[in-house]
Amino acid sequence: MKHQMNATTSTLQPDLAALRGLSNRYGLESVGNLSQPNGKVRACAGRQLDLDTDSEVMTGEGASRYVWFIRSGVLRLQRYGYGGRRQVLSLSLPGEIIGYETHLRNGMSIEAATPCSLFRIEKREFDAFLTDDPDLRAEFLRQQQQQYDRLLWLTWAIGALRPDERLSAFLALATRFMPYQPLADGTGVLSMLLSRPDIADLLSTTVETVSRITHRLAEMHVIEIEDPAHFRILDMKKLASIGRVDESLAGFPECSGMQKNRINTLMRWAADQSDCLCAS
Amino acid sequence: MKHQMNATTSTLQPDLAALRGLSNRYGLESVGNLSQPNGKVRACAGRQLDLDTDSEVMTGEGASRYVWFIRSGVLRLQRYGYGGRRQVLSLSLPGEIIGYETHLRNGMSIEAATPCSLFRIEKREFDAFLTDDPDLRAEFLRQQQQQYDRLLWLTWAIGALRPDERLSAFLALATRFMPYQPLADGTGVLSMLLSRPDIADLLSTTVETVSRITHRLAEMHVIEIEDPAHFRILDMKKLASIGRVDESLAGFPECSGMQKNRINTLMRWAADQSDCLCAS
DNA sequence: CGAAGTATTGACGGGCGTCAATATCAGTGG
C-alpha cells in the first residue's frame, strides 16, 4: 500500500505503465500468487483496495454501501450456471464504475480477472456528486451505455459467430483495451491479460477450442504465438475480417479514448476523495 | 388522437386488455396485414405513432431528436449479421422508454415485433423532465438497469443453455410479460406474441429447432399446443426447471410489476404531454 | 528433481444447423 497515494493524485499514466509492465513479465496470472495463497485481498488502506487475481469483489443480493472505481486491472462479471459451468458475462476496465445499481442475482458475482486496484466510494457520496455535477452525470450515463453496448456485442458474437470468429474478433478488439505494442512493420504484440479459462468462458467455448484456434490462426500466419500470454498480430486486417469486426471499432473496447473522456472527470474527484482521506 | 386521451389518463388496463384481445384472435402477426401491404406506419397523429408488425422504428447512426415511450406492443432490437443472418438482441415492452442514448451501430435497428403504439417525446423535453423530477430519474435508471439485466440473462442463456433449455426458459418467463390466462386447474394458456422466426432469432437457434422442441415438450406433457400461437402450460414447475429458471423471477420479465412501478410515473406525464399537445 | 498448474494435442460422438419435402391454413376467384 505504501506510496501508492501519489499515483492517485497524479494522472493515469503510472497505472497504465504499471499494467503494461506487469503484463510484460508474464501474463499477470503468474504474478497473482505473491503473498496470499489464492485470490485474497492484497492491500486495503483507507478507501483503496488491491486485489489479486480471482478474488471476489462483489457478490450476493445485498447492494453494498459502496460503488467501486476501477483504478487498474480487469474485473469480470460472471455467473456460475447449473452444473458448475461458469460464464463470464462482461469485463470491467480501468476507469469504470461498478456496483451502482447492481443486483447480482442468480449466482452472479464480480471477481478480479487480473490484479486490480479499486477505489471505494460511498453510494451516498456518489449520488451527491451525481446530482451536483451534470457533466459527471452525463459521463456516467455514457459509461453505462458503453457497458450495454459491450454486452450487446458479446450477445451477438456468442449467438451469431462461430468460436474461431469470436476469438478472432476478441483478439482484434483486445488490442484496444489491453497492452498492445505496435511495431515498425505494422504488426504488434498483444499482451493477453486474461487466462485461458477466462477467455473461454467469456466467449462461451472451451480452453481446448481456444488453444486449437490460436494455433490454427498461427498456421494461417494471422498471428504468432510468442508465449501463451503474448500474441504477435501479423495480419490485423485478416483477423478483423474473420471476426466480422467493422474496423470502425465495434463497440466492445473504446477504452482507448478512456483517458481523455471519462477518466479526467472521475479521476479528478477520486483525487479529491484521497485528499479527504488524508484530512480525516 | 381522438378520444384516446381518456385511455391515457386512466390506468393501463385498457391497453393490456387491448393487447390481450388482439393476441387472442390469432397471434398478432396475422393481424399485421390490414391496410398497408407490409410493415408500414398505420397511423401517425400528433405525438402518437401506431405501427404494424415488422415496421422500422429506429435505425442508423443519427440519434433522432426523440425518445419513444411504448404504450403497447413489443419491439425488438435486432442486428443483421454478415450473410443476412438476423439476431434479436432484446425486446422492449410496454411502459419502456427507448432511444435515449441509443447508437444503433453495426447494422442494428429497432422494429415492431407486434403491432405497436408509441408515444413520441422530444429529447430536450425528456431531459428537462429528467433533471426536474428525481423520482422519474430513479425510475428511468431502474428501467435501464432492467434492460441490462434482461440482456445479461439472454447472454447467459445463449452461452450456457442448450436450445431446448432456452426455449423452456423463454416460455416460462413469457408468462410474465405476454398475455397469460391462468386456469382453475393450475395450468394456463400463453398467447405467444412473437412469430417463430422472432423466437428463433432471439434464442439464437432456428425455426426448425423451435418447432421440434415445442413438440417434444408437448410429448412430455409439459405443454400443449393449442395452435401455433397459443401454448397451454401444463407443468410450469417442469418447464422452469428445464429452463433453469430460479422460480424467483430471473430478471428477464418483471414486467408484471410494470403497472405499479414505472407506468404510474411515466404515464402521468405522458398524459401531461397529451395535454400540451391539445394546447398547441 | 518431483509436483502442481497450465497449455496443447488427439480421438470420439452427439447435438443441432442446413437443406429439402410436406403439411396446414387463410384468402381469393371461379
Add this chain to the structure above:
DNA sequence: CCACTGATATTGACGCCCGTCAATACTTCG
C-alpha cells in the same frame, strides 16, 4: 364448394462443428 396460391409450420435426413474426455508437453516453484 373447390382449386389455387402464398405464408407459415412441421417433419425428415444428413453432416460437421465443437464439446467432452484423456493423454501429453511445458513452465514454475518447492
